[in-house]
Amino acid sequence: MLATPTGLEFRVTAPPGGWTVESVLELPDEERARNVVELVDGVLHVSPLARLEHQRLVGRLWGQLSPxxxxxxxxxxxxNLVLGNRNDRLLIPDLVVSTAPGLEGVSLTEKQVLLVAEIESPSTRVQDRIFKKALYAEALIxxxxxxxxEQEAATVYALSDGDYLPHAKSEGGVLELAEPFPAELDLRA
Incomplete structure (x- = not known):
């Protein structure tokens, strides 16, 4: 049993040999439906599902990026995004832009991804700004x-020599993208 940051219990037993991408994806639906379950270097990271405002913003960004x-x-x-060939890294970004439209299955690999997006919350800010950013860069997304x-702000980073550099920043709550494809993201509530 693991405790989530909100104190809710997450009841699972580690499989023999430790956690792998496959064992995480085989967890009971009821456990995965109540939590975000990610795997980094064989260690489970469990957090509660995002607040409704967060989900609404995901929906708005999806609608603005898709055209x-x-x-x-x-x-x-x-x-589900599997990183590397190690079988021990599985992240669930808020949004993924896939280079394989119509792909079927339960997960993507970094080779099938052009862009990942994370929406910060107070409980994920450090993870999103440092930890996940480094993992995505290492995976060469x-x-x-x-x-x-909270700031109605966004930054797109482009990979350069294995690290992310700022590529475009929002102004006045709006992010204008020319690359990787044209889009206007309105972050204002």
Whole structure:
């Protein structure tokens, strides 16, 4: 049993040999439906599902990114993303822009992703700004979109020599993208 940051119990037993991507994806639906369950270097990271305001922003961003992405790319909310060939890293970004539209299955790999997006919350701010950003860069995902809803601000980072550099920043609550495809993201509530 693990405790989530909100104190809710997460009842699972580690499989023999430790956690792998497959063992996480085989967890009971009722456990995964109540929590975000990610895996980094064989260690489970469990957090409660995001607040409703967060989910609404995910929906708005999906709607604003999708027209510019289609038909070459597909924008997916909350997709399982397997990083590397190690079988011990599984993250669930708020949004993923896939380079394999129409792909079926339960997960994507970093080779099938153009952009990942994370929307900060008070409980995930450090993870999103430092930890996940580093993991996505290590996986060589070309673009990282980081959204701070409290400030109505967003930055798109582009991968350069294995690290993310700021590529575009929002102004007045609006982020204008030319790359990786044209889109206007309105972050204002």
């Amino acid at each position: 510019g992405a289609a038909p070459r790319y597909e924008v997916l909310p909350g997709a 070309p673009y990282y979109l980081l959204v701070d809803p």
